[in-house]
Amino acid sequence: MFKSIKRANWRIALAGGAAIFAFGAAACGNGDVAPTPPPNTPIPATATPSIPTRVPRPTETPVPLPPPITIDGYLIETFGGIKTPGDLAFDGANVWVTMVGENTVSKLDSYGQIIATYPVGITPRPIAFDGEFMWVGNNSVSSVTKLTLDGHEIGEFPVGGGYTSPAAMVSDGTNMWVVASWGNSLHKLAPDGEDLLSVAVPGNHPSPWAVTFDGDAIWLASLNLHTVDKISLNGDVLGSFPVGKRNVDYEGIGTDTGGQGPTALAFDGTSVWVASNWLDLVTILSTNGEVLKEITAGVWPSGLVFDGESIWVSNFVDNTVTRIGLDGEEIITLPVGKGPVSMVAAPASPGMNASLWVVNTSETTVSKITLP
Secondary structure: OOEEEOOOHHHHHHHHHHHHHHHHHHHHOOOOOOOOOOOOOOOOOOOOOOOOOOOOOOOOOOOOOOOOEEEOOEEEEEEOOOOOEEEEEEOOOOEEEEEOOOOEEEEEOOOOOEEEEEEOOOOEEEEEEOOOOEEEEEHHHOEEEEEOOOOOEEEEEEOOOOOOOEEEEEEOOOOEEEEEOOOOEEEEEOOOOOEEEEEEOOOOOOOEEEEEEOOOOEEEEEOOOOEEEEEOOOOOEEEEEEOOHHHHHOOOOOOOOOOOOOOEEEEOOOOEEEEEHHHOEEEEEOOOOOEEEEEEOOOOEEEEEEOOOEEEEEEOOOOEEEEEEOOOOEEEEEEOOOOEEEEEEEOOEOOEOOEEEEEEOOOOEEEEEEOO
16 A cells, blocks of 8 residues: 555557656656766666656657648647657646756747747656646656746755656645656645655556546556556545556556556546556546546557546557547547647637647647637
8 A cells, every 4th residue: 555654569669669768768858878866866676667658758850840730620730849848738828848858948829939938957847837836847856846937936846855757747726746756656745845745656666657636636647557546635545446447457467567557647527537558548437436438549548638628638659639528439539740648728718719739749849729
């Protein structure tokens, strides 16, 4: 239990390349060698690095930009100049994107143009908005940076001790919860950056990777576990739930899935959605952990986001995103750039339709889908 402290050849090939990312690139950004942690840094014992499940490292290679296209009323635009894109966040007016290899975060206008860039820590990847400030996780230095919306740094705060590598974050409305993939822990940070508590995830390097908030509790997914975990705001583990029969039954399941565990989470206001990319599977859970439905997604589903009406899934190998109704039925699948992972939804505003923004991790691009 937790301890609260106050399928095919292409998959093997992709996993091999992604393993390099998980072990090195997540820690070193655009360098060729992962930084050596300081002496006496506790590193979780594991025979081999966990198999990646997010994506290979972001690329800096420019690509020709396709012209805008419209499919069934959805306008798809692609914007370039986004070097080594990481994750996305929306502040109510602008989309922000972390630049993994640049050690910066950039703010985009509604036309996809960079209007401001701010320095943060080394190898920034996860990013989250708390309603007032932007928080950025710095993989290589195991910290988070808190910024005002005009880029002023409020502070940089450590996440745990030693090399912990923040992988995902979510706000509960007051505090910021940070997933530490190498620290194998979940941390609750106060607005001033104080680490209020940590929850240790058991197992042989479970590598927690994704997090969401259901309004009452935190949900956590780990690459090397076949369950998702529900945790109270006091750090108590309320339950650990298998993410679906297909995941429980596949060969090799156990306390260590070899990186084939769940990789993305989202909450739709009623249910928790879980993506398992090795299985091309999306599972819908009740907040009691009951499996409500299992959906065959596109190939290698790597990201999830709720847009207020539906769920979007990014399909890394297919280079598509799929919109799914809350009943689990597909609405539409649309093409984007290469290697889509992180997404953020921007609600409609005066004179502007709602939109979905997608990081194309294998390109220097971001896609914007304007909804009908």
